[in-house]
Amino acid sequence: MLEGETQSLLLTEPSDYGGTCSLNESILESVDPITLSWKNLQVNVTKSNRQLLNNVSGIARPGELMALMGASGAGKTTLLNTLVQRNLNGLSVEGEVLVNGNEMGRRITAVSGYAQQEELFVGTLTVREYLSIQARLRVCGSEERRERRVSIVLRQLGLLKCQHTRIGVMGIKKGISGGEARRLTFACELLSNPPVLFCDEPTTGLDSYMAESVVNVLSRIAHSGRTVLCTIHQPASQLYALFDSVVFLAGGRTAFLGSPQQSIRFFESAGHPCPHDYNPADMIIHTLAVIPNEEVVCRERIDAICAHFTAGEAGKILETELKSIEVGEVPTGREAVPIITQMGALFHRAALDNWRNPSLYKAKLIQKIIMGLFIGLLYLNTPLSSIGISNINGALFYIVAELTYSTLFGIITFLPQDYPLVVREYHDGLYSVFSYFVSKSLSYVPLFTLDGLVMVLICYWMVGFSSSISQVLAAILICLLIEQSSSAFGVMLSTISPSYAVAVSLGGPLLTLLSLTGGLYANVGALPAYISWIQYLSWFRYGFEALAINQWSAVNGLNSTQWGDQARDEVLSSYSFSASNLWIDQILMFSFILLFYLIGFLGLAFRVKRSR
Numbered sequence: 231m232l233e234g235e236t237q238s239l240l241l242t243e244p245s246d247y248g249g250t251c252s253l254n255e256s257i258l259e260s261v262d263p264i265t266l267s268w269k270n271l272q273v274n275v276t277k278s279n280r281q282l283l284n285n286v287s288g289i290a291r292p293g294e295l296m297a298l299m300g301a302s303g304a305g306k307t308t309l310l311n312t313l314v315q316r317n318l319n320g321l322s323v324e325g326e327v328l329v330n331g332n333e334m335g336r337r338i339t340a341v342s343g344y345a346q347q348e349e350l351f352v353g354t355l356t357v358r359e360y361l362s363i364q365a366r367l368r369v370c371g372s373e374e375r376r377e378r379r380v381s382i383v384l385r386q387l388g389l390l391k392c393q394h395t396r397i398g399v400m401g402i403k404k405g406i407s408g409g410e411a412r413r414l415t416f417a418c419e420l421l422s423n424p425p426v427l428f429c430d431e432p433t434t435g436l437d438s439y440m441a442e443s444v445v446n447v448l449s450r451i452a453h454s455g456r457t458v459l460c461t462i463h464q465p466a467s468q469l470y471a472l473f474d475s476v477v478f479l480a481g482g483r484t485a486f487l488g489s490p491q492q493s494i495r496f497f498e499s500a501g502h503p504c505p506h507d508y509n510p511a512d513m514i515i516h517t518l519a520v521i522p523n524e525e526v527v528c529r530e531r532i533d534a535i536c537a538h539f540t541a542g543e544a545g546k547i548l549e550t551e552l553k554s555i556e557v558g559e560v561p562t563g564r565e566a567v568p569i570i571t572q573m574g575a576l577f578h579r580a581a582l583d584n585w586r587n588p589s590l591y592k593a594k595l596i597q598k599i600i601m602g603l604f605i606g607l608l609y610l611n612t613p614l615s616s617i618g619i620s621n622i623n624g625a626l627f628y629i630v631a632e633l634t635y636s637t638l639f640g641i642i643t644f645l646p647q648d649y650p651l652v653v654r655e656y657h658d659g660l661y662s663v664f665s666y667f668v669s670k671s672l673s674y675v676p677l678f679t680l681d682g683l684v685m686v687l688i689c690y691w692m693v694g695f696s697s698s699i700s701q702v703l704a705a706i707l708i709c710l711l712i713e714q715s716s717s718a719f720g721v722m723l724s725t726i727s728p729s730y731a732v733a734v735s736l737g738g739p740l741l742t743l744l745s746l747t748g749g750l751y752a753n754v755g756a757l758p759a760y761i762s763w764i765q766y767l768s769w770f771r772y773g774f775e776a777l778a779i780n781q782w783s784a785v786n787g788l789n790s791t792q793w794g795d796q797a798r799d800e801v802l803s804s805y806s807f808s809a810s811n812l813w814i815d816q817i818l819m820f821s822f823i824l825l826f827y828l829i830g831f832l833g834l835a836f837r838v839k840r841s842r
């Protein structure tokens with residue numbers, strides 16, 4: 231048992247989940263109890279002033295599993311989001327959300343977990359790998375402590391059987407089942423041992439057996455001393471009875487709050503008795519629904535029920551309880567892990583994902599091998615004639631283009647696939663945007679260095695480029711700078727563009743501009759003034775010039791009297807290049823790499839922070 235872990239919670243587990251939990255492997259650490267209350271919440275759409283929640287109040291206690299129910303559009307998710315202070319862009323919120331009587335605002339994130347309806351994972355990882363990395367982001371302390379938490383949570387949530395299965399991507403690659411994915415979401419949240427757990431539609435899309443197992447898990451989590459709230463759609467009768475309390479919303483108002491048994495009596499007293507052998511939840515939701523073409527009658531019925539609740543015994547009890555809440559201590563909540571741990575975990579996750587992504591490592595390496603052979607065969611043993619010199623320059627420019635295009639379009643997916651997960655994890659307080667940006671960018675460096683290197687090394691001697699050791703090394707360094715410029719530019723485009731489609735649509739034309747001013751297609755000294763400035767933003771130009779200077783500073787088989795500075799300068803001057811620019815070109819490419827990354831980081835930070 232770890233320090234601080236108690237046996238307060240002895241959760242046993244159905245054997246068909248892949249194992250049972252022995253008593254002395256009781257699950258989670260004990261938590262400080264939290265009473266969550268909300269008073270007079272009003273939520274409006276800022277632009278249209280449409281009211282989504284109207285004077286909604288309630289209370290959820292520790293040790294209770296509470297269900298938020300109501301017909302579609304009743305305001306369940308809006309209430310949950312308001313309690314968690316998430317996804318409220320475009321909405322104005324009034325009223326109080328109190329944690330043990332204290333207003334905490336966004337700091338509620340530190341004491342709560344939010345299992346959102348949309349499951350976001352990294353599908354190439356196995357369940358265990360994913361949880362281990364989550365533990366590194368959520369749990370301070372030793373590796374042993376984290377791994378133990380992972381093992382316990384895996385066991386408690388019945389994920390042992392699938393711990394080594396890849397998670398998969400819905401609709402693309404089959405992985406774990408829907409029920410396992412739901413439980414994995416809770417498992418992530420439970421790693422940090424929150425005293426409050428919010429779940430949005432935990433049973434949606436599951437069959438009745440899976441739905442029951444998920445609610446059972448939530449019930450056990452709640453009965454361990456936690457406060458658990460979840461929205462739920464039409465639970466079966468046996469599920470309904472598992473909740474300790476239920477809130478029914480209708481048209482953004484509270485229609486009822488109390489126990490499932492009380493709800494049946496309440497609706498009976500409001501003139502809506504539940505027929506024998508009928509699912510009470512179904513009956514109540516149906517009673518509170520606004521049916522198309524019967525809006526007026528339905529709204530009158532809802533008004534009457536809400537008024538009956540406010541004026542009746544249940545409403546009065548709620549009012550008294552809300553008034554009697556005393557201001558208590560607020561638990562400190564989860565601490566952020568050190569930045570270096572964040573980066574290590576995120577780099578590990580991104581590197582595993584890149585490595586297992588078939589469209590990255592394998593595809594890129596095969597592509598570059600083919601392109602290396604193609605360039606080599608196209609320009610095989612080019613002779614040193616005037617046509618040959620022009621062909622070699624063509625080959626150099628082709629290398630610049632090949633290092634640029636496939637890198638940019640490979641890396642432009644940098645963000646879109648991760649973005650929703652990053653927004654969620656950032657606002658969960660797991661890591662900073664800086665940690666994510668640096669580790670994700672670094673995770674691409676090995677791939678987008680290796681592939682270019684492979685291509686250049688394959689074609690270098692086939693073409694017959696100048697091959698003194700210093701020239702080969704310089705060519706490799708220049709190619710590396712070219713590929714990293716493209717990579718940084720792709721990262722920047724991907725983070726500042728609102729979508730993948732926009733990034734791709736911008737990328738194509740911009741690369742065309744940069745390549746046209748790169749020196750091969752038009753002499754950079756003869757470009758019209760209104761377009762000439764673009765060459766100074768183009769790594770095509772710097773890369774091509776640097777490769778040409780390096781290539782023509784000496785050629786294979788000729789000594790300095792046969793091929794000297796004059797011959798070099800003649801070749802270079804035909805492109806308006808200057809031999810003195812070799813280092814400046816490289817320094818400028820390096821500076822552009824830093825600049826692109828900086829803009830990319832600022833763009834990402836701006837977008838992520840705005841999308842809470």
Ligand SMILES: Nc1ncnc2c1ncn2[C@@H]1O[C@H](COP(=O)(O)OP(=O)(O)OP(=O)(O)O)[C@@H](O)[C@H]1O
Nearest residue numbers: 275282301302303304305306307308309319320321
């Ligand atoms: N950001 C928003 N801007 C405008 N309208 C919104 C916004 N969020 C929610 N709504 C509207 O508020 C109403 C309540 O939405 P909400 O998602 O809370 O309902 P719900 O009870 O969770 O429904 P469901 O069960 O179908 O998920 C809906 O009519 C929805 O269209």
